[in-house]
Each structure stands twice: as C-alpha cells, then as structure tokens.
Amino acid sequence: MLNQRWKKYEKKxxxxxxxxxxxxxxxxxxxxxxxxxxxxxxxxIKKYLGENDDFYIHHFRxxxxxxxxIIFLSSLVDKxxxxxxxxKPLMYIPQHLEGKTIEQDQVNxxxxxxxxxxxxxxxxxxxxxxxxxxxxxxxxxxxxGINEAITIETLQVDKxxxxxxxxxQVIRGPRDGFIESLQTNLALIRFRLHSPDFRVKITTTGKExxxxxxxxxxxxxxxxxxxxxxxxxxxxIEIDAVLDVGYLEQLIEDHHFSPFPQIANTERPDKVxxxxxxxxxxxxxxxxxxxxxxxxxxxxxxxxxxxxxxxFLMGTLVRIxxxxxxxxxxxxxxxxxxxxxxxxxxxxxxxxVAVAGGRAGVPFPTVIEVLIMEISMEVLxxxxxxxxxxxxxxxxxxxVLVIGQAAVSAGFVSPITVVVIALTTIGSFATPAYxxxxxxxxxxxxLVILAGIFGLYGVMVGLILIINHMLSLKSFGVPYMAPxxxxxxxxxxxxLIRAPLWWMPKRPSFFHSDNKTRxxxxxxxxxxxxxxxxxxxxxxxxxxxxDTDGISSTNxxxxxxxxxx
Amino acid sequence: xxxPRQITVIQATIVIFSSVIGVGVLALPHIVVTMGDTGSPFxxxxxxxxxFIGLAFLTLLGMRFPNDSIVHYSxxxxxxxxxxxGSITIISFYAILTALTSREFGEVVITAVLxxxxxxxxxxxxxxxxxxxxxxxxxxxxxxxxxxxPFILFPALLIVVLSLKNANIxxxxxxxxxxxxxxxxxxLTVAALFQGYFIFTLVIPHMRRPERAMIASIFGTLLxxxxxxxxxxxSLSVFGPEELKVLLWxxxxxxxxxxxxxxxxxxxxxxxxxxxxxxxxxxxxxxYTLTIHLLSKLFRxxxxxxxxxxxxxxxxxxxxxxxxxxxxxxxxxxxxxxGLLITVVYPLLLFVIALVRKKRGDVNVxxxxxxxx
Numbered sequence: 042m043l044n045q046r047w048k049k050y051e052k053k054x055x056x057x058x059x060x061x062x063x064x065x066x067x068x069x070x071x072x073x074x075x076x077x078x079x080x081x082x083x084x085x086i087k088k089y090l091g092e093n094d095d096f097y098i099h100h101f102r103x104x105x106x107x108x109x110x111i112i113f114l115s116s117l118v119d120k121x122x123x124x125x126x127x128x129k130p131l132m133y134i135p136q137h138l139e140g141k142t143i144e145q146d147q148v149n150x151x152x153x154x155x156x157x158x159x160x161x162x163x164x165x166x167x168x169x170x171x172x173x174x175x176x177x178x179x180x181x182x183x184x185x186g187i188n189e190a191i192t193i194e195t196l197q198v199d200k201x202x203x204x205x206x207x208x209x210q211v212i213r214g215p216r217d218g219f220i221e222s223l224q225t226n227l228a229l230i231r232f233r234l235h236s237p238d239f240r241v242k243i244t245t246t247g248k249e250x251x252x253x254x255x256x257x258x259x260x261x262x263x264x265x266x267x268x269x270x271x272x273x274x275x276x277x278i279e280i281d282a283v284l285d286v287g288y289l290e291q292l293i294e295d296h297h298f299s300p301f302p303q304i305a306n307t308e309r310p311d312k313v314x315x316x317x318x319x320x321x322x323x324x325x326x327x328x329x330x331x332x333x334x335x336x337x338x339x340x341x342x343x344x345x346x347x348x349x350x351x352x353f354l355m356g357t358l359v360r361i362x363x364x365x366x367x368x369x370x371x372x373x374x375x376x377x378x379x380x381x382x383x384x385x386x387x388x389x390x391x392x393x394v395a396v397a398g399g400r401a402g403v404p405f406p407t408v409i410e411v412l413i414m415e416i417s418m419e420v421l422x423x424x425x426x427x428x429x430x431x432x433x434x435x436x437x438x439x440x441v442l443v444i445g446q447a448a449v450s451a452g453f454v455s456p457i458t459v460v461v462i463a464l465t466t467i468g469s470f471a472t473p474a475y476x477x478x479x480x481x482x483x484x485x486x487x488l489v490i491l492a493g494i495f496g497l498y499g500v501m502v503g504l505i506l507i508i509n510h511m512l513s514l515k516s517f518g519v520p521y522m523a524p525x526x527x528x529x530x531x532x533x534x535x536x537l538i539r540a541p542l543w544w545m546p547k548r549p550s551f552f553h554s555d556n557k558t559r560x561x562x563x564x565x566x567x568x569x570x571x572x573x574x575x576x577x578x579x580x581x582x583x584x585x586x587x588d589t590d591g592i593s594s595t596n597x598x599x600x601x602x603x604x605x606x
Numbered sequence: 607x608x609x610p611r612q613i614t615v616i617q618a619t620i621v622i623f624s625s626v627i628g629v630g631v632l633a634l635p636h637i638v639v640t641m642g643d644t645g646s647p648f649x650x651x652x653x654x655x656x657x658f659i660g661l662a663f664l665t666l667l668g669m670r671f672p673n674d675s676i677v678h679y680s681x682x683x684x685x686x687x688x689x690x691x692g693s694i695t696i697i698s699f700y701a702i703l704t705a706l707t708s709r710e711f712g713e714v715v716i717t718a719v720l721x722x723x724x725x726x727x728x729x730x731x732x733x734x735x736x737x738x739x740x741x742x743x744x745x746x747x748x749x750x751x752x753x754x755x756p757f758i759l760f761p762a763l764l765i766v767v768l769s770l771k772n773a774n775i776x777x778x779x780x781x782x783x784x785x786x787x788x789x790x791x792x793x794l795t796v797a798a799l800f801q802g803y804f805i806f807t808l809v810i811p812h813m814r815r816p817e818r819a820m821i822a823s824i825f826g827t828l829l830x831x832x833x834x835x836x837x838x839x840x841s842l843s844v845f846g847p848e849e850l851k852v853l854l855w856x857x858x859x860x861x862x863x864x865x866x867x868x869x870x871x872x873x874x875x876x877x878x879x880x881x882x883x884x885x886x887x888x889x890x891x892x893x894y895t896l897t898i899h900l901l902s903k904l905f906r907x908x909x910x911x912x913x914x915x916x917x918x919x920x921x922x923x924x925x926x927x928x929x930x931x932x933x934x935x936x937x938x939x940x941x942x943x944x945g946l947l948i949t950v951v952y953p954l955l956l957f958v959i960a961l962v963r964k965k966r967g968d969v970n971v972x973x974x975x976x977x978x979x
C-alpha cells in the first residue's frame with residue numbers, strides 16, 4: 042500500500058520534471074540558425090507560441106511566386122500596418138521591377154530595399170531571437186528557401202494620453218507628465234534636450250517581464266564612473282519581473298534599512314532634464330510613469346521645479362515655508378507633548394492656563410492622547426487615498442467631524458491637541474516628495490514616544506539619532522546631507538534659499554561633473570551691465586542729447602529740472 | 607574603503623571646537639570663580655593658553671607625522687613598550703573622561719528637568735547615542751560635528767547676549783582678581799576643560815592638507831576659549847562673584863533668567879538644556895571615538911566597530927563609581943589636573959624627543975594622496 046503510494050508520488054515527481062519551461066528551453070537553442078526550410082521554422086515557432094490564441098500565421102506567396110508566411114501576435118500589433126505596409130507590397134510586383142526575373146537569393150535584399158514601406162525592418166537569422174522579436178510586437182516574414190527572416194516593427198499598444206502628473210504638481214511650469222511607455226517618455230525628454238550629449242542606453246531586465254530599462258544621462262556632465270556604477274547595479278539584477286520602477290529602486294539603493302529614500306523619483310520630464318543637467322543619471326522603464334533619479338541628496342526632497350520657474354525671491358520664500366512645514370511635521374507633536382507634560386513653565390503663563398483648562402476632562406496623559414489622534418489621522422489619510430473618488434468626499438467630512446468636533450466635545454482630546462495634530466498633518470502634506478514625507482511622518486511616532494518618556498531631552502536624543510543616521514547615509518557615494526555637510530558653497534546657494542540663477546553659474550560640485558559651467562561668463566557680465574532704458578521718455582521723445590548708452594539722464598526726465606536746456 | 611583624506615581646515619576647526627565645548631560650560635563659571643574671584647575671565651584666558659600649548663605640540667607632532675596617530679608615532683619615537691604604556695594611559699584617561707562627562711550631564715538632567723528619572727537611565731542613554739555614532743568612520747565623525755556646530759555656538763551666544771541686560775560691569779573688577787594665590791590652580795582646572803582637543807590626533811591623518819593643521823588648532827582654541835570666556839564674563843557680570851560661588855550650574859541659571867523677546871518662551875533653561883544635549887553628545891562622541899580608535903590602533907585591529915559596544919559597559923560602570931554629585935566634582939577636578947600630564951606634557955615630551963632624534967614621518971602627503979585616490 043505504502044509502496045504503491047510512494048510509486049505514485051514518484052511518478053508525479055518525474056512528470057513534473059518533464060514539463061519544459063519555454064524560457065529555459067529557449068536558452069538551449071540560443072545559437073541555432075534558420076535553416077531556410079519554411080515548415081521547420083514555423084514548427085519551431087509554433088512549439089513555443091502556438092498554444093496562444095492570439096498567435097497568427099498567414100501563408101501567402103510573395104509576388105505570386107515564393108512560398109512565404111507572416112507571423113505575429115495579434116494582440117500586440119497594428120493590423121492596418123501589416124495589411125497595408127507589409128502584405129500589400131509583398132503580393133504585388135511593383136512597376137519598376139516588372140518583367141525582371143528575381144532570383145531566390147536576391148529576394149530578401151529586394152524586399153527590404155525596394156518593396157517594404159517600413160523604416161524599421163531588419164533581417165534576423167537566429168531562431169531563438171525570432172521568438173523574442175515576436176513577443177516585443179514585431180511581425181516576422183519567412184520565405185521558403187531563405188535562411189534569414191525579415192522582422193518589421195508593428196508594435197501597437199494603447200497608451201493613455203499625456204496629462205498633468207498627479208504627483209509633483211506645480212502652479213507655474215510645464216504641464217506634461219510621463220506615461221507608461223518608455224518611447225513616449227524618451228520623446229518628452231529629447232523634446233527638451235536637443236543635444237548630441239544626451240545619451241540613453243536601453244537594456245532589458247526581468248527573466249519573465251523582459252521589460253525595457255532606459256538609463257539616461259548627459260555625457261560630459263554626468264560623471265562616467267557614476268554611469269558605469271548605475272549600469273553595473275542594474276545589470277546585476279536577476280529577478281522574474283520588474284513591474285514598476287520602484288522594484289529597481291529597492292534593488293539598487295545603498296542602505297536598505299534606512300527610512301529615508303536615497304533615490305528620488307518624479308513624473309515630470311522637466312525635472313528629469315533639470316536633474317540630468319546637474320550631473321545625475323535617470324532611469325526609466327516601460328510600464329511605469331516614474332523616473333528614478335540617482336544619486337539623491339536630502340535637500341532635493343523639499344525642492345520643487347516650481348522654485349526655479351518662479352522668480353528667486355518667491356522661490357526662496359516658498360522653499361523656506363516648505364522646510365518649516367517639514368520640521369513641523371517631524372517635531373511639532375513631540376515638542377507639544379514634552380512641553381505640556383514635562384516643562385509647562387516654558388510657555389507663557391496665560392497660555393499654560395488655557396491648555397490646562399482645555400485638558401480638564403481628558404482622561405489620558407498627553408502622549409497617549411497625541412498618539413491616538415496621530416494614528417487616527419494616519420488611518421484617515423490612508424483611507425482617503427484608497428477610496429474611490431465618489432466616496433472620498435463623504436469620508437473626509439466624516440473624518441473632519443469625528444476628529445475635529447466630536448472628539449473634543451466628547452472629552453476625548455483637548456482642543457489644542459487637535460490644533461497641533463492638524464498643523465503637523467498639513468505640514469507633512471507640504472513636502473513635494475511623497476516618499477520623503479512618509480519617512481518623516483513615520484519617524485514622528487518614535488519621537489512622540491521619546492517625548493512622553495524623557496520630555497525635551499528625549500526629543501533631542503531622538504533627533505540626534507535621526508540626524509546622525511542621515512549624516513552617515515550615502516547615495517552612490519554622495520553624502521546624503523550634501524551640500525550642507527560637507528559644505529559646498531556652490532551647492533549651498535540652492536538648498537535653504539534658491540539663489541538667483543546668475544548667482545549659480547556653476548553646477549553643484551558634489552556630483553563631480555567635468556563640465557562645470559552652467560551660465561557663461563559673457564552672459565554673466567551682460568546681466569551685470571546697467572539696463573538700457575530703451576523706452577525712457579527722455580530718450581524716445583527728445584533726441585536733443587547724445588545717447589547715454591543705456592544710462593538714463595541724470596535728471597531722470599524730471600521736467601522741472603532744466604540743467605540741460 | 608572611504609577616501610582617506612577629506613577633512614578640510616574648517617571642519618577640523620569645528621571638530622576641535624565642539625569636542626571642547628560640552629557639559630563643562632554649565633559648571634565652568636562656578637568652578638573658576640571659587641579660585642579666581644573677579645579675575646575669572648583672566649584665569650579662563652590663562653587656562654586657554656595652557657591648553658593651547660598642549661594642542662600646539664600635538665599639532666606639530668601631527669604635522670611631523672601626517673599619516674600616523676599618536677599611538678603609532680610614539681612607538682617610533684620612544685620605543686614600543688614605553689609608547690604602549692603611554693597609549694594605554696591615554697586610552698584609559700579618555701575612557702574615564704567619557705564616563706565622567708556622561709555622569710556629569712546625567713546629574714544635570716536629573717536635577718534640572720527629569721527629577722524622577724533614575725540617574726542610570728540618563729547616563730546610559732547618552733553613552734548609547736555616543737557609541738552608536740562612534741561606529742562610523744572619521745569622515746562621518748567630522749560630518750556629525752560639522753552639522754551640530756551652529757546648534758552649539760548660537761544658543762550659547764544667544765544666552766550670553768540676552769543676559770547682558772541684567773549685567774553689572776562692577777562685578778568684573780578688578781580684572782586680575784583680589785588675590786592671586788589660587789590662580790594657578792584655577793588655570794589648571796580650566797585647562798583641564800579643554801582636554802577634548804586630543805581628538806585632533808585622529809583628525810590630522812585624515813586632513814586634506816595636514817600642513818595647515820596649525821591654523822585649525824589656533825582657530826579651534828580661540829573659538830572654544832572665546833566662548834568659555836564670554837560665558838564666564840556673562841555669568842560673572844550678572845550674578846557677581848559671591849553669588850556664583852553658591853550656584854552649582856550658573857550657565858543654567860543664566861538661561862533660567864533670560865526670556866525670549868516677545869514672550870514666546872518664558873524661560874530658557876529647559877530648552878537650553880535640550881539643545882545642550884548636542885554639545886554634550888559631540889564631546890562624548892569625540893572622547894569615546896578617541897578611546898576606541900586608539901585602542902583599535904594599539905591592537906592593530908582593522909575595524910573599530912566591535913569595540914564601540916564592547917567598551918560601553920566598562921565606561922558605564924566607571925560613570926557610576928562616584929558616590930554623589932559633590933564627590934563627582936572632586937573626582938573630575940583631580941582627574942582633569944592629572945590629565946594635563948597626558949594632554950600637555952606628554953605631547954611636549956614627544957615633540958622634544960622627535961626634535962632631538964630628528965625623526966620624521968612620511969611628509970610626502972601629496973604622493974600618498976595620489977596613490978590612495
């Protein structure tokens with residue numbers, strides 16, 4: 042009995058092993074070439090793809106003479122192109138070839154050079170490659186007796202239109218965002234960068250997904266070692282599938298256990314171009330509207346492209362506000378907890394009395410109160426993101442009522458706690474980079490707990506731990522807190538403030554770019570020249586005096602001043 | 607491996623500054639006034655000068671042997687066995703100093719803000735953050751110092767500036783004090799507060815241009831000494847010498863008296879103490895890093911990370927040895943003065959021997975730099 046069962050099991054086991062995995066099997070045929078026998082080749086392709094119902098083979102005769110077959114995956118290709126640009130010209134002998142006899146060994150060349158109306162036709166002579174090519178949406182034309190196949194680009198996948206990206210929104214600045222197609226995304230970048238220095242290197246990753254990965258950089262600005270390092274890290278990846286660029290991020294980042302993102306991402310082509318112009322490398326993949334930007338430093342997570350579109354004073358102000366919001370999101374609740382429960386003598390007496398009055402009926406210590414509110418706020422926020430839009434509005438109303446009004450009147454929390462929680466929550470929304478905002482949002486909880494145990498001392502200890510950690514991080518060798526520490530003057534002009542563009546004629550040096558100049562010296566001196574007051578009333582209306590070369594006359598066209606008359 | 611020579615002169619200056627400025631600031635006016643009376647600022651200045659002598663010889667030695675720390679070049683100068691005795695003395699001295707610093711700050715915290723927290727907890731917390739941070743390399747070590755520099759300098763200056771409205775200039779006179787008999791003692795005690803500068807021996811081998819180390823040590827001493835003098839002046843002019851003698855931590859009292867304009871915060875002592883955690887942390891980090899790095903160099907270990915937790919219980923026990931706060935200050939004074947033998951006299955001796963024996967390290971740093979890069 043037992044023996045029988047065992048035998049059965051054994052049989053099953055062997056059966057399992059016999060099942061071939063097409064992907065692995067194909068590896069064996071890596072070097073096999075086309076034989077020229079049409080039926081053999083079709084049989085080979087059918088073996089791997091024939092089971093699919095969207096797999097099509099169509100037999101026909103080229104010029105009514107040579108036996109041929111056209112093969113494609115109907116779900117991936119544009120059938121109109123196949124009909125009009127491939128099949129039609131193949132079946133009719135064009136006028137300029139009429140009457141000439143075509144030898145079989147010439148057919149391929151004539152087809153590619155004279156017949157097909159398609160710019161992306163190439164010849165393929167490896168069997169295994171034919172399978173690959175079909176899977177990427179190309180159409181294969183096989184002709185009897187010829188040991189090369191013609192493959193033609195016919196890929197057509199529906200894609201959404203280019204819209205304003207939902208993350209990284211700006212008031213002023215370009216409105217286009219990346220979509221899921223690598224080709225379109227590259228087009229959006231090239232559209233902004235008509236330079237022969239721009240480089241894109243396309244490879245594939247993922248054993249099953251074989252997704253296209255584009256590594257973009259600007260030659261001469263990005264450090265060659267950085268480009269090499271990015272290439273090395275990506276080519277080292279052996280994974281079944283890469284479904285989003287975030288998979289790559291996790292596989293190539295430096296410190297896996299850090300809460301802080303060490304690689305930035307964006308949906309904006311203009312941001313990608315700007316980052317590449319600072320010497321960074323960008324990674325895009327097919328199927329993800331996000332681009333990765335390496336290396337990343339902490340300061341760039343609170344910067345937005347809008348800072349540069351706006352004039353520098355506004356940019357600076359907005360940036361400082363964002364930084365304040367970021368600090369708020371991190372420490373405000375813990376400061377509140379520690380001051381209320383440990384050092385109420387610090388705050389003005391009137392306010393302390395008001396706080397104590399508000400807290401009169403609250404049953405919990407401040408730290409518990411704050412933690413409950415923080416957690417319910419996080420839950421509410423997460424729920425609002427996941428819900429369908431129609432329900433989202435209702436939820437936010439309920440959330441506002443529950444967390445705001447009802448919690449206070451139920452004596453559950455004090456009104457000032459609600460104010461503090463609201464401020465921190467709003468503060469965490471002001472950070473443009475979502476992943477950095479999450480890091481700070483999560484680090485808020487340990488800080489609150491530390492504040493509940495040790496007061497201000499605990500908050501400080503927590504902050505020191507966080508900052509020490511940040512100072513020890515590196516992204517592709519660039520210190521995470523650069524350019525603040527280690528100090529770099531050129532880069533510092535673009536951290537806390539956004540200096541005017543003419544103050545930053547050089548690229549930040551922590552990317553060790555070979556080509557340092559951003560703004561040429563000539564234009565710098567042009568900018569510093571006094572403005573030529575072209576339409577100054579004195580110059581336009583009266584030509585009695587010599588042209589003062591752009592400097593308005595000393596009396597500033599004041600009619601009561603008659604020195605010149 | 608990290609690129610070994612990255613530290614600039616500014617960073618080195620900052621390292622000296624924040625290694626020196628620490629918990630000593632809180633008690634300094636009290637300690638110095640018991641010996642110097644109204645001459646305290648002058649005594650502080652003298653203390654700074656003595657400390658600078660030690661630092662200057664350490665720097666000269668470092669410039670002479672730009673690739674080695676004191677453990678290695680002392681072996682070249684006075685032989686392996688004698689040098690290892692010296693190195694072990696230095697290492698154990700800094701382990702004790704770390705312990706005492708953490709103990710002192712622990713006492714301050716439980717007295718001033720966290721009255722119900724056990725002393726052990728505050729001490730171990732400080733030691734833990736220092737030992738966690740000490741696991742990093744010297745480059746990150748300087749980054750840490752660099753980042754906290756403004757958080758140490760500006761609050762201290764703010765306290766000094768805000769307290770000036772209560773100042774009475776008469777308290778500062780006579781400038782040289784009423785009696786000069788205790789002055790030497792006072793000078794030595796103040797000099798002992800500067801002993802964090804010894805970290806410079808670890809920094810020089812990592813400096814981009816070790817030949818400019820002297821600039822860093824001059825400015826480092828001036829900055830830290832200047833801040834000490836300012837704080838002594840501020841508390842002396844606010845409280846007067848007699849009052850200062852009964853205040854244990856006058857700087858904290860100073861913070862208590864001041865309030866930010868606009869009544870945002872009514873008193874600053876708790877906030878100041880919170881920010882001062884960074885200053886104490888940087889000092890602890892320096893002394894602890896010095897201890898474990900020198901120890902790993904002495905035993906020719908490739909990595910210092912293991913030692914950072916290995917030494918922690920030992921330092922903690924050392925910190926708990928003094929019986930109470932008064933006993934602790936007695937110990938600090940004795941240890942500090944004896945420490946001057948190590949931090950001032952030892953480098954001086956080594957330098958004289960180096961001069962006499964005409965020994966020199968591999969001064970050709972540039973060539974070395976090219977090889978490593």
